Amino acid sequence: MDSGVLKRKGSMAVNGDKVRPRVLILGAGFGGLSAAKALRNAPCDVVVIDRRNYHLFQPLLYQVATAALSPAEIASPIRSILSRQKNARVLMARVTGIDAAAKRVLLQDGRTEAFDYLIVATGARHAYFGHDDWEGCAPGLKKIEDATDIRRRILLAFERAEAIDDPEARKALLTFVVIGGGATGVEMAGAIGEVAHWALADEFRVIDPTQARIVLIEAGPRLLPAFPEDLAEHARKALVKLGVEVQLGRAVEQCDEGGIVYGGERLPARTIVWAAGVQASPAAKWLGAEKDRAGRVIVAKDLTVPGHPDIFVVGDTALVLDPKGQPVPGIAPAAKQMGAHAGRVIAARLAGRTEERPFRYRHAGSLATIGRSAAIADFGWLKVKGWLAWWLWGIAHIYFLIDFRSRFIVALQWLWSYFTFRRGARLITGGEGEM
Amino acid sequence: MDSGVLKRKGSMAVNGDKVRPRVLILGAGFGGLSAAKALRNAPCDVVVIDRRNYHLFQPLLYQVATAALSPAEIASPIRSILSRQKNARVLMARVTGIDAAAKRVLLQDGRTEAFDYLIVATGARHAYFGHDDWEGCAPGLKKIEDATDIRRRILLAFERAEAIDDPEARKALLTFVVIGGGATGVEMAGAIGEVAHWALADEFRVIDPTQARIVLIEAGPRLLPAFPEDLAEHARKALVKLGVEVQLGRAVEQCDEGGIVYGGERLPARTIVWAAGVQASPAAKWLGAEKDRAGRVIVAKDLTVPGHPDIFVVGDTALVLDPKGQPVPGIAPAAKQMGAHAGRVIAARLAGRTEERPFRYRHAGSLATIGRSAAIADFGWLKVKGWLAWWLWGIAHIYFLIDFRSRFIVALQWLWSYFTFRRGARLITGGEGEM
Numbered sequence: 001m002d003s004g005v006l007k008r009k010g011s012m013a014v015n016g017d018k019v020r021p022r023v024l025i026l027g028a029g030f031g032g033l034s035a036a037k038a039l040r041n042a043p044c045d046v047v048v049i050d051r052r053n054y055h056l057f058q059p060l061l062y063q064v065a066t067a068a069l070s071p072a073e074i075a076s077p078i079r080s081i082l083s084r085q086k087n088a089r090v091l092m093a094r095v096t097g098i099d100a101a102a103k104r105v106l107l108q109d110g111r112t113e114a115f116d117y118l119i120v121a122t123g124a125r126h127a128y129f130g131h132d133d134w135e136g137c138a139p140g141l142k143k144i145e146d147a148t149d150i151r152r153r154i155l156l157a158f159e160r161a162e163a164i165d166d167p168e169a170r171k172a173l174l175t176f177v178v179i180g181g182g183a184t185g186v187e188m189a190g191a192i193g194e195v196a197h198w199a200l201a202d203e204f205r206v207i208d209p210t211q212a213r214i215v216l217i218e219a220g221p222r223l224l225p226a227f228p229e230d231l232a233e234h235a236r237k238a239l240v241k242l243g244v245e246v247q248l249g250r251a252v253e254q255c256d257e258g259g260i261v262y263g264g265e266r267l268p269a270r271t272i273v274w275a276a277g278v279q280a281s282p283a284a285k286w287l288g289a290e291k292d293r294a295g296r297v298i299v300a301k302d303l304t305v306p307g308h309p310d311i312f313v314v315g316d317t318a319l320v321l322d323p324k325g326q327p328v329p330g331i332a333p334a335a336k337q338m339g340a341h342a343g344r345v346i347a348a349r350l351a352g353r354t355e356e357r358p359f360r361y362r363h364a365g366s367l368a369t370i371g372r373s374a375a376i377a378d379f380g381w382l383k384v385k386g387w388l389a390w391w392l393w394g395i396a397h398i399y400f401l402i403d404f405r406s407r408f409i410v411a412l413q414w415l416w417s418y419f420t421f422r423r424g425a426r427l428i429t430g431g432e433g434e435m
Numbered sequence: 436m437d438s439g440v441l442k443r444k445g446s447m448a449v450n451g452d453k454v455r456p457r458v459l460i461l462g463a464g465f466g467g468l469s470a471a472k473a474l475r476n477a478p479c480d481v482v483v484i485d486r487r488n489y490h491l492f493q494p495l496l497y498q499v500a501t502a503a504l505s506p507a508e509i510a511s512p513i514r515s516i517l518s519r520q521k522n523a524r525v526l527m528a529r530v531t532g533i534d535a536a537a538k539r540v541l542l543q544d545g546r547t548e549a550f551d552y553l554i555v556a557t558g559a560r561h562a563y564f565g566h567d568d569w570e571g572c573a574p575g576l577k578k579i580e581d582a583t584d585i586r587r588r589i590l591l592a593f594e595r596a597e598a599i600d601d602p603e604a605r606k607a608l609l610t611f612v613v614i615g616g617g618a619t620g621v622e623m624a625g626a627i628g629e630v631a632h633w634a635l636a637d638e639f640r641v642i643d644p645t646q647a648r649i650v651l652i653e654a655g656p657r658l659l660p661a662f663p664e665d666l667a668e669h670a671r672k673a674l675v676k677l678g679v680e681v682q683l684g685r686a687v688e689q690c691d692e693g694g695i696v697y698g699g700e701r702l703p704a705r706t707i708v709w710a711a712g713v714q715a716s717p718a719a720k721w722l723g724a725e726k727d728r729a730g731r732v733i734v735a736k737d738l739t740v741p742g743h744p745d746i747f748v749v750g751d752t753a754l755v756l757d758p759k760g761q762p763v764p765g766i767a768p769a770a771k772q773m774g775a776h777a778g779r780v781i782a783a784r785l786a787g788r789t790e791e792r793p794f795r796y797r798h799a800g801s802l803a804t805i806g807r808s809a810a811i812a813d814f815g816w817l818k819v820k821g822w823l824a825w826w827l828w829g830i831a832h833i834y835f836l837i838d839f840r841s842r843f844i845v846a847l848q849w850l851w852s853y854f855t856f857r858r859g860a861r862l863i864t865g866g867e868g869e870m
Contacts, residue, residue: 070505072860079638203514425507
């Protein structure tokens with residue numbers, strides 16, 4: 001049977017008698033997948049390594065955390081995405097290090113994978129700025145498991161509030177704190193507001209979910225620093241209209257299972273979500289490369305690591321400056337552009353064209369949504385807010401979802417939610433999923 | 436704020452000055468929900484207690500385990516289902532016992548809930564017939580978490596087989612064993628066959644998933660004892676056509692992480708699914724009632740517990756005989772009929788009609804699916820097999836799904852799978868969800 005089970009053993013590196021160059025891509029996020037696709041027609045073997053079996057559409061992860069979408073609707077198997085790219089192979093494995101001198105990547109199971117070219121696209125995780133102990137009480141939102149964990153906490157808080165008699169404990173259960181006023185924090189706070197005020201409104205008999213307190217805390221002077229001030233102010237007003245309390249200019253000083261302290265004041269709250277910052281993956285450490293405060297590798301103009309012309313770093317793990325001298329933002333379109341650039345540079349080199357090709361970031365626009373019919377969009381030449389921006393946001397996100405099935409099903413879920421005010425994935429699963 | 440958060444405190448038992456009878460329903464499966472609905476217009480307060488926040492459409496759970504559907508597509512929040520039934524309240528809590536004399540249900544958090552009438556609809560779990568240590572290596576399929584666990588094991592087995600070099604280990608990874616030849620076992624084996632032979636066929640570069648070995652083991656002499664012999668034989672042939680090895684008349688003697696021993700023979704296999712039997716919930720113990728071998732409470736003709744005229748047991752937890760003297764099967768339609776019956780008896784008593792009303796089971800038919808275009812249906816007066824039975828099966832299951840959104844989305848997922856041969860929820864999450 002073995003000969004049957006084995007399709008072709010070790011045939012990847014051999015094509016006839018000629019050994020083809022081997023391009024390793026670490027991470028199958030937006031950057032890694034774009035790099036793989038850019039190498040589609042290049043005469044090389046591409047190996048994509050990810051510790052997950054799926055590509056995750058992170059911009060909609062907060063919708064899983066707030067029970068609007070199911071995990072599978074924003075995640076697609078990496079193998080399916082690359083199944084038709086015959087020069088690509090997918091390996092599910094955890095990377096533990098890079099031996100740049102020997103041109104090898106180290107895997108957790110002790111094995112190594114050799115490369116001729118390497119593209120590091122391992123993304124970022126949320127960071128607690130020296131307060132790592134806060135992670136237990138204030139989970140961040142980067143993985144599917146984070147999202148279902150936060151969903152469980154939010155839904156369980158309402159269930160527990162319905163079941164207990166102590167008014168103080170009930171008050172803490174019905175207080176939801178989101179820390180961080182960037183796009184993720186704004187989207188989370190708005191979505192929790194929608195859950196409390198619409199989705200659950202008529203379903204409890206003892207508590208009144210519409211009276212839940214949702215507090216968005218931002219240490220800086222304003223929300224959404226990536227947006228123009230008038231759009232950010234529009235977002236703030238839309239949040240207030242949704243019943244969210246926006247607290248600016250007050251940092252969180254303390255965080256535990258019972259609540260937070262911010263601006264010297266204690267706020268009892270049983271559900272806290274962290275959206276205040278990210279830290280790049282440990283690629284800089286693996287490579288011994290120079291990094292910025294957020295852990296991002298400071299790359300050369302062509303996205304290679306200085307001193308390692310065959311190693312590229314892209315996406316949230318790389319620090320690159322845009323034409324105006326600003327760091328390229330950690331968003332999906334930027335990661336895609338960087339991944340595609342690295343792939344094209346390698347393809348050109350394989351074709352014998354070795355001239356330097358600097359990466360140029362093109363900012364297509366910024367979008368953020370607050371809730372039903374409320375969003376902001378900034379295209380530089382055009383600013384949009386309100387329902388039009390919301391439709392733009394929805395259409396753009398459905399368009400960029402990676403597979404046809406997801407597009408169709410997400411569109412349907414949203415239309416259903418829009419007309420019924422309900423949410424389709426209100427499941428308390430995992431952990432304390434049962435009482 | 437407290438007065439705002441509190442909608443109406445303790446108002447459930449009081450209606451004006453008159454205290455209304457209190458009906459407790461334990462479990463929001465098919466039996467419990469039908470009972471609640473039958474009491475919709477009765478002058479009583481209904482409290483539905485479940486340790487989960489959702490009703491689960493168990494007949495499609497195997498489709499979650501085999502990556503065809505997402506959990507939220509077969510689960511609906513109990514609160515949503517009952518939100519318009521004004522005399523019903525939902526409480527998420529775990530029941531630990533029943534004090535029948537004092538007419539109280541004991542909850543895990545130490546609180547109690549009083550009742551005038553009680554309907555126990557707590558279902559069944561899979562059972563290992565004295566081999567409880569097999570649960571770790573051969574998980575059964577009753578909860579959402581069971582399904583995502585089995586999905587993870589199946590998908591991870593292919594990923595690991597692709598990554599390793601040892602041919603013996605690879606062979607064990609690509610061997611899938613399903614123990615038990617009832618409807619769940621047949622459906623699981625068929626669905627794993629479809630995953631291996633179609634969904635994953637083109638996506639691996641080292642292994643060939645179509646060469647995976649799927650073995651269905653049944654200790655009895657034939658599959659599907661609930662069906663006529665010719666339909667069961669059709670199902671066996673359809674499984675063989677799907678590449679499933681069907682082993683009849685050989686019991687599993689040993690089961691561990693490395694494989695099984697059956698009929699004296701060792702079969703190395705890394706993925707084993709248990710579908711060989713169920714055990715009723717501990718309701719008989721709670722009630723001190725007489726039970727059968729499967730732990731089911733032996734109830735009176737009106738579904739009450741002998742000696743406790745105000746306590747009913749319905750669904751998989753009850754042993755009831757049909758008009759032919761056979762035990763009513765543990766399937767959804769039977770649980771629904773029993774729940775509705777118990778609700779109607781209570782409603783009649785509340786209206787002052789106390790004559791005995793024996794429960795009569797009406798068997799509408801049996802359906803089982805093996806895979807694409809292959810199913811069997813037995814309506815007594817009509818037997819159907821093949822593609823027609825498959826369409827009947829699909830339409831019936833979509834019709835019985837509890838909410839409109841699920842019906843629409845499940846229909847779409849199935850149509851998409853039907854035309855593309857793919858599966859929409861191929862996520863490895865939880866546990867060892869990342870490598």
